[in-house]
Amino acid sequence: MKLATWNVNSVRPRLELVLEWLAREQPDVLMLQEIKCETEQFPTQAFEAAGYGCAVVGQKTYNGVATLSHTPFEITNASLPGVADPAARYIEIRTQGLLLGNLYLPNGNSGGEEGYATKLAFADALHDRAQTLLQANTDFVLAGDYNICPTPEDCAPGALGPEDALVRPQSRAAWRRLRWLGLTDALRALHPHGAAYTFWDYQARAWERDSGLRIDHMLLSPRVAERLRTAAPDREEREKPRPSDHVPLVVTLSEPPPRSH
């Protein structure tokens, strides 16, 4: 099973790029963030023509998430339980025996301390959602743009100041708290050290200087982690004309073991 997450920074100007990527990579599921359009404006027909059903939560101008699935699915949540903020930042589906949460965690650099508190509140609610799913013995993946660089290795030297919301101690603590539930960081489980960036700023020739960040992640519940085979950012997408500032993170899983009884 092949899963991917990709912050596309607006789906409409990126539609051809995403369709080409789907045709080439043929993932089972692609989780998109920052679609930046209302649900009705999402190019559902184009993705359906490519063989993917769409679960979409959009809004005007900002945010928005969509999950594309090659296999039949049901939507289990169109917002993150416990989050009062109406921003379109979470959609969750069930397919192939997995619950797949697609999230766009608030950046937290705008809106002062109130904006930062929104980020931490979302992370708290995500922790509670993961805990609920673990208690229900559910196999799940939480994938998306977490807007957190978990460790200094995940931030190119000088790319961010120490006060940035992506590296603030409370942001990193929120990430560790998720991991301490027993979740596996797919990328780091297979590649424990070194840069594995998923984002390069459009500005200051960040891509050319490889001044990137690792902020897009997939967390796996324990039984899913046992099936982990590969995890890698697709850096080639950052070379394309008019790219997103993020690249896809691609994870492959082996088939689930036969059920015991």
Added chain:
DNA sequence: ATGGCTCGTGAAACGAGA
């Protein structure tokens, strides 16, 4: 060097992004 790009909005700057 707090700017540098790239979006959406809506028709000019501006906010958000990270």
